Amino acid sequence: MITVDRSGTFGNNVWQYAIARTLSENIGMKLKFIDSNAHQWMSDANRFPDADFPDYMKSSWIRGLPNTKMEIDGNVVDESINKSVLLDNKNNLFSVSQNTNIKIPIHFENYDYIKHNKEKFKEWFKVDSKITPRIKPEPNDVVLSIRRGWAGYPESLCPPHEYFSKLLKKIDYERIIICTESGGPNFGSTDPYWNNFLKEVDAEIIFAGYSSGSHSVLEQFETIRMAKKIVLTASTFCWWGAYLSDAQEIYYPWMEDLKESFVYDEDRYICVTDKILSKCVSRPLINPNASDQSNAPEGAMTL
Secondary structure (H helix, E strand, O other), X not given: OXXXXXXXXXXXXXXXXHHHHHHHHHHOEOEEEEOOHHHHHHOHXXXXXXXXXXXXXXXXXXXXXXXXXXXXXXXXXXXXXXXXXXXXXXXXXXXXXXXXXXXXXXXXXXXXXXXXXXXXXXXXXXXXXXXXXOOOOOOOOEEEEOOOOHHHOOHHHOOOXXXXXXXXXXXXXXXXXXXXXXXXXXHOOOOHHXXXXXXXXXXXXXXXXXXXXXXXXXXXXXXXXXXXEEEOOOOHHHHHHHHOOOOOEEEEEOOHHHOOOOOOOOOOEEEEEOHHHHXXXXXXXXXXXXXXXXXXXXXXXXX
């Protein structure tokens, strides 16, 4: 049997589900998703307000995504056998046999693992039909995802406002919709980042932040998914919103957390490099070169 214990936040959980269910279907093994006490501190109930998740949503493993079933039928083997599938050897992930029990940890965020299963993902990760985002992007709006330190996310991974202002000058758009967890200045944020950002961008800006309670997590996810032009940051949440979208332009910063998940076989993905991004790292003392710009894909946009 394949067992997946929840770890991380919404986007991490979608990656966990995508990897595990794909593996389950490939080798015909039973799949079970759990929430152990070890990860209770990051459970949905603690991460998001109860108002975001009414009771009818709580039967699925990822709340608000009703097709993320808690169990998938398949073969079961002797539970005394154990094997951990580790990220450090990607050749093992889909070569495991049917007579092995598997426990899947977090951080299998590698595009090569999932690139052949997109149509199934669109079905598995449909947001509950009762969720209607209050902000619906127009075709020539650009949606920016900017993450500013929520849930332990290292603020050092957030690109400086100068990066976004330079990139926006290369995009044709009418309005900017900013999806962020901090809410923005319209919702009481005192983060100086936003004041600097607003000084540099001359456009109508709409904030769709969820920490303020103005827009739910799922509304924001749907706003990203509905956009035709998307600017990403280092976040699994916006990665999945963009990947499941029908966007025509997805601007992808070449940064540490995003390198292994770059969607290299879709023309709509535009890899963006900038010397500013080289300084955006989560562990500057341990891996200061994690966002090295010199190894970007051929044809990347350089700011």
